[in-house]
Amino acid sequence: MNAPWLWILLPGLVAGGLILWPASTRTKARVGAGVALFLGVLAGLLPIDRVLMPWPGRVVFKVSSEWVLLGRSLVVPDSLRPWLMGVYGSLALWLWAAPWARMRPNFVGWGLMVTVFLVSALAVRPFLYAALLVEMAVLAAIPLLTPADEPATPGVVRYLAWMTLGMPFLLLASELLVGLETGLLESPLVLRAAVVLVLGFLPWLGIAPFHSVAPLLGESTPPYRAAFVLTMTTSIMGLFALGFLEQYAWLRETPQVYTALRLAGMFMFLLGSLWAPFQPHAGRALGYAWVAENGLGILALGLGGKAGLSTYAWLMPARMALFWALALSLSVLAADGKGYHRDVLEGRFWTHPWASLLWVLAWAGLAALPVTLGLWPRWHLARQLMARGPAWSGWLLLGFLALAGTGLRWLRFFLDQEAGKVASESPSTPREKTWDRLALGFGFGLLLIGWLWPQGVVRCWAEWAVLHFPQLVK
Amino acid sequence: MVFAWNASLVVALGLPLLGGLLPAVARDWRWILLGVVxxxxxxxxxxxQVWPPAMALSLWMAGWIAAVxxxxxxSHQWRQGAPLPTAWGxxxxRFTLVGFALVLLALHVGRAAAWLPETMGMVQAWAALGLILAGVLHLAMTQHPFRVTVSLMVLLAGFSLVYAHLEQSLLLTVLLVGVTLFLGAMGSYLLFGPLPEAGP
Structure with a gap:
């Protein structure tokens, strides 16, 4: 047996089966989330490339890391296990809550398929083929974002266009970089490859002007679908970017690269956080929150070294949990199908108290307020930026204030008594169901436990995860 | 050999015109599709001329199947009575813009080719860069799923010429074939939706 069969082939076959299986969202979600959780737990428990003797003398086996396919290999080394835990654990959460978010049955199968392509991009050797596998994930996200009976929205078309635009540049950069592991940035060959690399990563990481895909997708697509695709793909594209830093010494050891990452990250963070409060559409606000969160990730990468890498890793589970909570609460709030505009959602606290509070709590987490698990990685990041000068911390604080303001603004809309009174008195207004509160309550628990237990599992996981990049943590 | 060289030259020079001008200027979707084919x-x-025949033919066929x-x-949208919107402007x-881009490319193809593999030669570099430029230009003018997918196919076709000179592996061919087919299928999937997207 080998690891790529377990974490790529098996979920790939399950995803194919789920796509073809005509079952309800709930049934598919149970199967999909169960498989994802199993794979996440297995990644935590099963060592790779080590002889295991569960029954000494009788049962001995070893899970090898490599699967040779068409003359090339898929390699899942032991150091990738924490990332597999994170990816499949987060996927289990997204798939489990899909029925509460009123997702269509196709969400589960395609969600699993997107993740399988992304994981295979992390595993493929030589590394240069990864861009094509990420493109496959982008294409697999299209039916997830647009079920067959819905029209193609501008957000989905732009997502397809811009993500596909990045792929050929990254593939070309990977090809041009073959044999240039230890070149110098001054070398024309290296400089050429670096420019092509930047052209590829701009659309993939949603760096301005390509950030606009997120608010547009948030506006034109149900938020649960948009948030899943954006957070899952960007998190793994970030790992792909780390792979370049890990592999190429000239990139890793050039201080200007980190300065550029820090500047780009801060710009993105401020762009997202300062625009979010002015959005009258909750989906667009969510999109700008993603832009800000993405900026924080790039900022963490720009710190360089083990500190930056562990901050980047620590941000990832918090990002998954916060965006899951945002998307779930918004889906429950707008379950009547009237949309996500402020005018429609005013007074919703009086009919949907749990969902309203979870939405606001998640914004508080994004703003690093000391109430959710979002606080600790952001605090860690702020402390490291402080060492680079007060201006960095000042800008960070400004962004956090804007995100906190966004949450407060939406709280004010939700608490609008006049709209709430009209909605409460109308028998046709749908109300939050006890069943909805099960998932929402889980969301509260997740955000609060991560806050109360900062040095616990997630921190240990982040310290483990950075070992996948030995050159970067040196 | 002389004939083969001449044919290649004609094909290479004509590619950017077919892939760039026809989709950008044509209003009828069948002309655009003919340009892609x-x-x-x-x-x-x-x-x-670069890859083993089996690999080259696979990608060629994948391009045509994606076009189908x-x-x-x-054609489903057309039968539903939703006309294909023209690109912006x-x-x-559009004709002037694409023509201007092609003139710029003709003037600077030598300098741009320095960024491409040395084995490519000027003829193939012209074709690859022309298709990439045409794809990006058309992409900038539209957000209709049909036109966007056409632009992306043209762009990828241009890049595949560049990759062919850098790598000759089976996995790369399989993945490029997979991406081309999947892209065509997803473009088609979006077009089979119930309501055509308004706007250019």
Missing amino acids: LAEGGVGWLLL FLGLGQ GRLF
């Missing part, structure tokens, strides 16, 4: 065929022809997928999707403006 001819551009994919031309790329396949040029690939045959797209044609099915767009007037026809003369």
